[in-house]
Every structure is written in structure tokens, then in C-alpha cells.
Amino acid sequence: xxxxxxxxxxxxxxxxxxxxxxxxxxxxxxxxxxxxxxxxxxxxxxxxxxxxxxxxxxxxxxxxxxxxxxxxxxxxxxxxxxxxxxxxxxxxxxxxxxxxxxxxxxxxxxxxxx
Amino acid sequence: xxxxxxxxxxxxxxxxxxxxxxxxxxxxxxxxxxxxxxxxxxxxxxxxxxxxxxxxxxxxxxxxxxxxxxxxxxxxxxxxxxxxxxxxxxxxxxxxxxxxxxxxxxxxxxxx
Numbered sequence: 001x002x003x004x005x006x007x008x009x010x011x012x013x014x015x016x017x018x019x020x021x022x023x024x025x026x027x028x029x030x031x032x033x034x035x036x037x038x039x040x041x042x043x044x045x046x047x048x049x050x051x052x053x054x055x056x057x058x059x060x061x062x063x064x065x066x067x068x069x070x071x072x073x074x075x076x077x078x079x080x081x082x083x084x085x086x087x088x089x090x091x092x093x094x095x096x097x098x099x100x101x102x103x104x105x106x107x108x109x110x111x112x113x114x
Numbered sequence: 115x116x117x118x119x120x121x122x123x124x125x126x127x128x129x130x131x132x133x134x135x136x137x138x139x140x141x142x143x144x145x146x147x148x149x150x151x152x153x154x155x156x157x158x159x160x161x162x163x164x165x166x167x168x169x170x171x172x173x174x175x176x177x178x179x180x181x182x183x184x185x186x187x188x189x190x191x192x193x194x195x196x197x198x199x200x201x202x203x204x205x206x207x208x209x210x211x212x213x214x215x216x217x218x219x220x221x222x223x224x225x226x
């Protein structure tokens with residue numbers, strides 16, 4: 001248990017569906033991240049929030065929409081996804097965004113788009 | 115952002131010591147070196163971090179030579195449960211902030 005909780009753990013959705021992934025941390029961290037990990041590929045950074053403000057967006061398609069309502073919660077809203085979006089989506093948090101800071105990851109949501 | 119190079123895969127046997135070396139030739143003066151472990155279908159987990167010389171904790175040791183252009187993660191007496199992917203990260207600011215950026219990592223397989 002890392003202190004970062006992601007729900008759901010598994011999700012199967014059709015290409016026309018709308019769903020949301022949730023991430024929650026009560027570690028008192030003020031930076032939160034979304035990563036995508038496709039099969040046999042490195043983790044790809046998607047979004048970064050610091051103090052609830054988005055500070056990084058790595059050219060992610062608009063069918064992925066993040067939301068950070070407060071420093072403890074992070075959402076990833078999904079709509080009209082493609083089969084190639086099937087992957088493990090990981091949320092992480094850290095105390096702050098400086099060198100030497102340890103990132104704590106959740107268990108991930110395994111997303112399958114059919 | 116400092117680029118890291120690690121072996122793609124390694125094999126070992128239970129009870130052996132495993133050393134995984136990471137090259138980071140363009141590491142910046144105030145960059146830290148951090149290693150993470152990832153099991154299948156789970157998020158990465160922090161193992162150890164260092165700046166120079168040697169760091170040891172209950173899980174591993176990290177050796178960093180004086181020029182800091184490489185680092186070696188040492189896992190003593192591995193077991194089957196150490197089979198995982200190991201990532202070497204070197205700090206790199208984006209807009210003044212550091213964001214953990216992962217490469218391909220080293221897939222370690224421990225055999226009975």
C-alpha cells in the first residue's frame with residue numbers, strides 16, 4: 001500500500017462510452033501525475049498537476065481530459081477512446097516537484113477499449 | 115533532461131547478487147539518481163536514491179562513482195520475488211520543476 005489509491009482497478013469500455021478514472025492520495029502531497037503504460041513500452045507521462053494547476057501536458061489527445069479538483073484527488077475523463085488506448089493507467093503523487101523527490105504510484109487501472 | 119542507458123534484460127539465480135548499471139553521461143550537477151522497481155500490472159515503487167558515493171538501505175545498495183556518469187544498483191541475494199523491471203531515473207527540470215521520467219528499464223528475471 002503506497003497511499004495512492006486508484007479506482008477502478010479494471011475497466012472495459014466501448015469506443016462510444018464515457019468513463020472516468022479516479023486517483024486519491026492522503027499523503028499531503030501537492031503534485032499529482034497521470035502516466036500511461038502500454039504493453040512492453042515505457043511509462044509515458046500524460047499530465048502533471050502541481051498545487052491543482054496543470055503544469056505539463058504531453059500532447060495527449062483531447063479524448064483524455066484530466067481534472068484536479070483539490071490536491072488529494074485527480075481524475076482522468078475518457079470519451080470516444082480507440083482500441084490503441086488500451087493500457088495500464090498509473091497515477092502518482094509527490095511532495096513537490098523538485099529533484100530528489102520520491103514519487104508514489106497507485107496500483108493502476110487496467111483499461112481495455114473494445 | 116539527462117538520458118539514461120540500461121541493459122534491456124538480465125537473468126540471475128536465487129541467492130546471487132545482481133548488479134544493474136545505468137549510464138547517464140550528461141547528468142547535471144544537482145541531479146539525483148533514483149531507482150524504481152515495477153512488478154507486472156503494478157505501479158513502480160521507489161527503491162533507493164543517491165547523489166554520490168554509496169547509499170544502502172534494507173533493500174539495495176547504490177554505488178555512484180566520483181564522476182557520477184553512471185550508477186550501479188546492487189541487489190544482494192536475490193529471490194524469485196525480485197523478478198521485476200528496474201528503472202534508473204536522473205533528475206531533469208521542465209520549466210524549473212522535476213518530473214519523474216522513465217526509460218525502458220531493465221527486466222530482471224530470477225530463476226530457481
